Amino acid sequence: MNCMKLTLLVSGLLLGALPLAAQQAPALSLTCPAPNASTALQKLACEIRDLTMPAPTAGATLTVDARANGGITVRGWSGSTVKVRALVTARAATLADARALVAAVKVSTQNNLLRAGRANESLDGWAVDYEVLVPATTNLDLKATNGSITIENVAGTLRLATTNGSLALRSVNGDVRGQTTNGSLALQLTGESWVGSGLDVSTVNGSIDWQLPSVYAATILARTTHGKISAELNTKRKSVLPHNLAATLGKGGAQLKANTVHGSITVKQPADAPVAVPVSGE
Template sequence: MKLFFLQLGLLAGAIPAAAQQIPALSLTCPAPAASQALQKLHCETRDLTLPAPAAGNTLTIDARANGGITVRGWNGTTVKVRALVTGRAATAADARALVAAVRITAQNSTLRASRANESLDGWAVEYEVLVPARTDLDLKAVNGAIKAENVAGKLRLNTTNGPLVLLDVSGDVRGQTTNGSLTLRLSGPAWAGPGLEVSTVNGAVDWQLPAVYAATILARTTHGKVSAELNTKRKSVLPHNLAATLGKGGAQLKVSTVHGSISVKQPAETAPVQPDPVE
């Protein structure tokens, strides 16, 4: 029981300061010039405010089949959603009709979009979502990127054609893509929570860590190279594999790709500034 409360405390401490600020929803419609010559584009944004999932429940965002997801943590107690709905058709009227027929629902902590006739042609919905900084997430896409920032919890991230971007996350994080890169930027003194495991098949991995950090990291590629610039002597760097203990070690963080290279970096440690002697 003491260990359980200790882990909760670590997760609470792992919520970055950036999550304490109230970010703005920035998703907007593209400029009219984005319309293709043979198609007309119609676009609109829809804003929703939802209750946060109850403790122990997961917020699911289903962007299949066309659309990406960006989720950021904030210090509020509700979930704020901006959905960017687009339609492309031969005429402007048809494009507007496509968008008008899209329904966005949020039931049982699941956010998704659909059309009455279930056709997937010609329309897409992209989501930008603010969640309480400690929220369990299940993010699903097929043709779109997934980005999670400043969130701690049980995170499950899956897309097929699109990158995964993880910025200042912690907790129990598992994610995968098939055709897309992996970008990881971590902060704080150590990973707080059970660990991280993310993978891609066709994509490179760019992993940035703080100069001082505690964790056990593993990286593997099949058809690519691994490069590492780390502030530790406890490491094994081979052409296709990396294993290293940073600081005092800790949670296991794993990344992998099949067709792609992996870059893992820490900035050089800076010596503390010594005060001038008092005369």
């Protein structure tokens, strides 16, 4: 399925299925570190920058590039624009030098690309973390190296990649692919079923915690090489082995995969609520 067809599918099916949190504008919460984050050898300077970008057109992708130092949090909301809070930090021997380094960092929002850099291309001593609000149906390409990635209440073609950081996915749908090398995976799905072509996420050195609603329809596949799998699922159609899990939830559906090499996997659904039985009158 190409990006245009996927976008139309998600737009038609998902807006009503997304939780209420996606229908309201979440508050931007990134703040500067406490003053005591400075040390005797290194002083810390910080600056908050609030920016606005046009939302990508249908079929286009918003790229957030936080390499080499910085994390990314993206949340869906009901607005038609992209709101960005960039937290720029820098460390240097003196506070004046740290402030000068912060001032030299430029954050660009051109051509559906959010990224930062210095005029001399140096990566030393500074970092930018991003908190981004996007329309609830948006294609995303999120990149980090030394930072974590969190995404919630968004549907579309989603690509996430970091090296030293965790991945957290909450209330997402669409065609979702993500990977990290040194970090955990936290998956929290909502709704009654997956909407879109599927999920495929992996880590090398990290555990996986996967939470699903008590009633859900999908095909679940999980694998670990040097860890164990624990599964509490509301289905009899499952195969749970020490290193592999395969399960059909509800009527089945999209294939959802999660893999790790050095880590354990926990997959859990809350127990089904008991069905109330009417009591006949005498």
